[in-house]
Each structure stands twice: as C-alpha cells, then as structure tokens.
Amino acid sequence: MPPSSAQARADTADELVTALDSLESLTSTDPERALASATEVEHRANLIGREDLTMRAQLVRGYALDRLGEVSSGGRIAHEVNRWATEHGHQALLARSHLQLSWFFNMIGDTPAQLEHALRGLECLDEHAPARIRADHLQTLAGALITNGSHEEARTRFQMAEDLAMQGGDVHLQIKVLNNRAFGEYVAGNAQAAMDTADRMLALAATHDFPLEITALDTVASAQMALGRHAEAERTLLSAAERSVGSRGANGEPEAQILLTLAETQRLLGATDRARTTLVRCMDACEEGGLAGVRVGALREQAELLAMEGNYRDAYELHKVFHAESEALVSAERDARARTLQAVFETDEARRESLRFREMSMRDPLTGLYNRRFVDERLDAMLGEWTASGSPFSIALVDLDHFKQVNDAFSHAMGDEVLKKVAEILTSAVTEPAFAARLGGEEFLLVMPDTSRQEAVFCCEAVGLLLRSHDWSTLIGEISITASFGVTSATASRGSRSALLAEADRNLYAAKRAGRDRAISDPTSER
Template identity: 50%
Template structure:
C-alpha cells in the first residue's frame, strides 16, 4: 500500500483492515503505518478533520519511538493539513520537519513530494527564492527517478505559485517544460495543469492561445479526463474570462451559461459563486451596470456564506487535531517551530506580529524606551543571480547568526522575509540603539565573506527608530523604521539612519 498513491487506492477500507489486524497482533508500528496511509486517502477525499487527527496520532507515536520514516510522513500530512486550513506558519514548521526527517534511504518519489510541500509552504510564508530552490530540488529528484507524473505535478506547482505571485516571465518559462512531458514522454496534461498554462498565457494578453489550450477540456477530449465536475467548471471559467477580455462577449456569455449548468449539476457552490463574479464583469463590459451591480451583490453574499462555512469546517478540523493530550503537547512543541524562520532559525513575522505589541504595551506601562531596527542586505539579488540561491541562503544564515549574537534577554532578532531582518530592543534609547546598530553594520561588512561570495561584498543598510515611552503601534513603529531604512539606501547604502533629531 505504501508504494501505491492515495489517488490509486481511492478507499481507506484496506488500510483500516490492516490497522485492525495489526492491533490484534500487537504490532503498533504496523498500525501507525496503516493509519498514515488512511490519513493520506482521507485527505485526498476532502476528509480534512479526520485526516489531521490520524496524522497527529501517528506523529505523536513516531516522536515517542524515534521513527524517522513515520515522522517524515506524518509531518508531511500535517503540513498539507495546516496549509488547507490556512495556517501557513504551522504548515511550514511541519514541512521543514518532514524534510529534516527524510533520510537518504527515503524513496525518491516520497522525498520529491516532501521537498515540493516544503517549497509550497515557503512560498506561502513569503520566501519565494527558497521556494524555487526546493521546487527545483524536488523536480531533480523526481526526474532522476523516472517519476514523470510526479515531475509534471511539481512543475505545475512551480508554475502556479509564480502565477499567484504575478511573475509572468518566470511562470511562462515553465510552460515549455510542462508541455514537453506530453510531447516527449506521452504524459497527458491534466485539466488543472492546462488551466495553469492558460492562466499564465492570459497574463501576457494571449487570450486566443489560452482558449486553445483549454479546448481539449471543454470539448471533452478523452485524453484529458476527467472533463466533468469541478475541473470542467474551473476551465470554463478561465475560457469565459479569456473570451471577455478579448472582446468576444457573446461567446463569453455562452461559456458562462454552460459553467452555470455544470455547477448546478454537480453542486459546485464555490465555482458557482465565481461564475457570478465573472457574470458581473461581463455585464459591466457590455454597459449593463445595474445588472452588474446586482450580480456582484449576489456574488458577495454567496462568498460570505461560503467563507463562514469554511471557517466552521476549519475550526472543526483543528479541534479534531488538538483534542487529545498528545496533540496538545505536540501543539506546544510546534508553536515554537511555527514562530521560527525555517532557513535561519530566527523568529519570523508571525512571532513579531504577536510579540511587538506586547513589548510596546510593557514599554508604555513602565514609560521605558523601545527601539526597532530594520536591517536589509545591500544588492542581495546580485548574489543570488551571479552565484546561486544556495549561496544566498548561506549568506542569510551567517547574517542571521550575527544578528542572533547581537541580542539577549527580551530582545528579538527576526527575519521578516527575503533579505530583510528586524531587531527589537526594549529598554534601549536612541543613542544606544544607533551605537549597537553601527556595531552590527560593521560586523556584517567585516565578516569573512570571501570563502562564500568571492569578490562580491556583503553589507547592510539599517533604519532604526525609537519611541521613548512605548506610545506607538507596531505598524507605526515599523513604518518609521522602514522610512529610515529607505533613507539609508538612498544615501548610498551600508549605513545606519536613525530618526531626525
């Protein structure tokens, strides 16, 4: 069963029976392996709550018994679970632990899946460069092992994340790689892969090409099954948008009418709401503004109802995961992981969002100063482009070590994303904050970078701000630090800029 994908197993009857038999034999290890398979099947079937509960059970057992294989597998499913319920920080924490526990003996197909989930989680947490690197690692592993379907899945994930980020050039560069799997290897592109390609083509205004890309799906070609239900509805929505944007409003209306019929036939509430949004835009494009307004009101009402139902479902799923004592202990253990940046080990933006408000409240209560400094590496893109993203990661890690060494006690060093870092310095007035930031700037500039970056120097610009009695908000404090950072950049970089006297 472990060598068969969850899509192919389809039902959890077999792993449930193995779980029962293993229990009768007293083989808890086999029970946990069967439950992990069952959790994967349930997740694919949309049974998120039960899947998360089982994955958490397996994870607690694997932690107690130091079973690296089950640790990796359960962390993977928990990463997917938290991603689906919208908790990106926990998803990243579990994805990172999943890859950490993936040993050299891990099957290539499994390791590629783990790397791909880490990439998705990194992207969701605002680390696109690291995400691209992990995606490429996953693709290399899958391709080397001859896992063509998995390679294509990874490519689609890469392309879709670039599309979501609005990176039209990077997304387009992946289309030939995706199409090569069909022309060169005979691996058909699934409907949602074609939809990804069409969406990217639309970013460049190639509306006719986007429609042609999805024609096999909307025409019901047997090579691209399934061409019904949700895949068909989503592709029809894309085609209707392409037709509207190209000015062919009559055909766009026909396509939307067909999408309505598909949504009603299969009970696709989310897609039906999005049809209303497209219909409103089509009405507006033809000057029917009153009808556009009414249709958009209906869209807004349906979306609000769907979002409320999703929030309730997520709450039930999270309750199922954290209902046992073992799960609660795991929750505390992973809270710390969720607050850490996976690459550098520094605190992340989620922690900053929680902690900075608390520190400001404390400073206000004691009428003590508090300083914050934004640290941004100068010309960091040059390192990634000239050397590699792996070299860039090493630079980030070594800079992070310098920041960590510069703080103590209640002080905070965090990575906000990319090459931007933050220091929070309670009980530190403006003069002392500037002195400490200047020492940090010099330490970064004087660090022995030559073995890492060769002739390319590494320096940082720092914007520091201070409130004398804590009377500020996190957003206002960071905005002022950002203005000072911009001033440091504008003045020539590799310098510290504080508040005006």
C-alpha cells in the first residue's frame, strides 16, 4: 500500500532536516557547494509547506554568502530570519539567527552588537540542544568577549566549548575551538598560552590526520612569532602559503594575508631577499583581488624592509604613501559599514539600531551597568561641569572582597549571577545624575556629583551594609559578599579623571590593607 501524502511529506521533512544538519557544517569548508545545496533544500521545503525548514535553509544560504564575501546579503538574510523567528516563537531559529548576526556584526566591526547577539543566541538556545550546537554558541560568545576586552570570561566559555566538543567526539569542532582559543590568547598578549593551545591543536590534527585550514596555520605562526620563534613561523607560513595557492576563495584575501605575515617573518629573520620576493607575490594578490586592507599592510612592510636595509629616504617616502592610503582606507571602511547596515536594515530601523548600538557600546553586557568606555568619556565632562559650578564631586572605587573564592567554589556562571545582584544593589544606592559602572572583573565605580566626601562615605557604608545583609544562600551557600571602598573627592589639585581615579585607587588599597569590608576616604584635612 503506497504511503499517504502526509507520510510522504513527513519523510521528505526528515530528509531535509538531515541535509540541513550536514550543510551547517559544510558552509565552513565549502561555502559554494553549501550555497547551491541550501538553495535546493529551500525549494523543496517550500513545496511541502514547511516554512521553518525554508527559513533554516535561508540561514545556511546566508552563512555561505558571508563566507564568500557577500556580507550584506548574508546579514540581511540573518536579520529577516531573526524577525520571522521572533514573530513565530521559533526558539531554535531565533538562537541560530542571533548567532549569525553576531558573526555579521563582527565582520563589519560593530563589536558591541556582536556581543549582544552572541549573548542572546545562547540565551535562546534550548538546554537540550546538541553538544555541537551549544559548543558553537559558546565559542562564538567567547570570541565576542575577546573583541570586547573580557579575556578571562572568554577563557571560561572556550573551556566549556572545548569540553562539549570533546564529549561529542567532533574533531573538526575541537580544532575550530582550539584555533579560536589560541588566537584569543594571542590577542590578549598571552603568547605562551596561545602557543600551548596551538600545540594541542597541532597534536589533535596529527592524531586524526586532519588537515589544518589556512587560518589555523596563521594562528600557529602568530604564536610562534610572538615568542620569537621566527624560523618555525616561516616554515608554518610557507606550508600555509602552499595550501592557499589555487584556493583563494572569493577574493584571495587568505593567501595575501598569509604572504604578508610571511614577509614580516622573513624580515625579522634577516632574510631580506626572501621577504622582498614574498612581498611582490603579496602585492600581486592584492591587485588581483582588490584587497585594499592587505595592500596597506604590505606598503608598511615594504617601508620597514627599506629601513632595515638602510634606505631611509625611500622608506620615508613609502611610509607617506602608506599613511595616506591607510587614512583613505579607514574612511572607505566607515562608508562601507554604513552602506552595509543600510542594506540590512530599513532606514528608520537602521537609525534606531545605530542609536541602540551606541548605547550598548557604553554598557557592560553582563550587568547592564555603564562600562569603562563610558567612564572614560563621561567622567571628564562631568568634572568640567564641576569646575564651573564649584559644587562637591566624589567617586568611590568598589572591589568585592575575596571574590575568587566564589568562582573557585561554585563556578564562573554562579559568580556572574553574584555580580548581577551586586550591580542591582549599587544601582539602588544612587540616583541620577550619580551612576554606577563596572570597570571589569569584580571592580566597580560609583560616580557621585553634588556629593561631599562625607556623604560619599555614608553612601558606601550603606552599600556595604546591603551587601553584608543580603541573603546570598540561594546562590553561594554560606559564603558572604563584602566589599572595600576607596572614596575621594575632586579638589583643585585633583580635578582630572586620572588624578581622581588614582587617589580612589590608593584609598581602596588602604581599605584592603586595613582588613577589607570598609570605606576609606581622603584625610579629613583635605579640602
């Protein structure tokens, strides 16, 4: 007896789900084939009326387009699917579209938006999602944390992603996580940690006879160069350059970037002839692919090479060319970013998004408090207003006592929950124009205009009492949370942001030395 039409549709849907599972992995290694296959799956999903599978196929198409350099098209698809998933309450597609929007904003250089979508993608993810998908979300969040300067929090997420990839036995995902983690350590300035992670990646690839992609080899070489192991870096980059020939992708950028790094390595080795030859190949690849960004780097490297050879006049002239093209590139990239956003969002929405992202860039993603960037920009202006008005102006640095015990005893995730609650307590203690900010880790700042030194001390003592008396047992058992405060007020000799923060830091240190869980301010004799 032939199957019913409903059964046939169900069988087809199951086939499409299996195909999409495979295509989501294929986009990383063969975006052109993934793009063609996803288009076919999308057509078949339309025929059986499965709009959710149609949207999922569109996301695969969008990611493939991103990989092929069509960032605007990929971003527009991710945005449209995200809107559909929001309207239909489809959590899996909502999580995946936020993930791809995080990648999109990373590519156009909007790091606060990158972080926001990475966080929202993980929040939307079902707790029973496969380990592969959860690991992908965690490492995307880790990458976003790196670009926003939260390196310690990134390490925690990378470790979680690595553990999940190992549990699932997915070698490709393990290598992807290790590569991104090694690069994150390199960006953070931890060359040895980057090299240790890269070595684990190399060992894993060798064990499973897994060929490393060009980007992974570039990460290895970057760590080697940072440790001064230039000869090893040259061998690594030569291998990467050989693999990149004939497989340039959309515009040849991977090959050109590898050649630029190779030329720098050869210069540092003193092999100027080899460096010059490599730079010629790099410039040819830039001309062929229209790679203005890599070309600017190549011009700078050529100037460095001329200076190393003692040809300072030509080096100076070339450096002027580099500087002019660098300035033009910054302007062009700014315009391109605006055009890309315009292509992805409607005009009014783009304006709202721009304002929202500006506000987000000033906020700490974990607690919602203002961040160091906001403090750096706003505190100077507030001090200028204080100078004009002559009213009192105080600040307090706040540092949680022995907070490492919380992370060690319970987990960084639980530590994050404590930090959120501390942020709520700090916010409740001040009213505008005063505000609370998170400077990083467990360090916060209270900024209190129109507040005398003594009033600021009373405020901090009240916050200290709220922290001590709060019931933390549901989060961290019997551990109590206390804080030390360094309070200071602006004076004629202490009217700049740097001077004020430095004095607050000295008073905070004094509070720590005096036994913690207290507020220490300027000497009473100061006015």
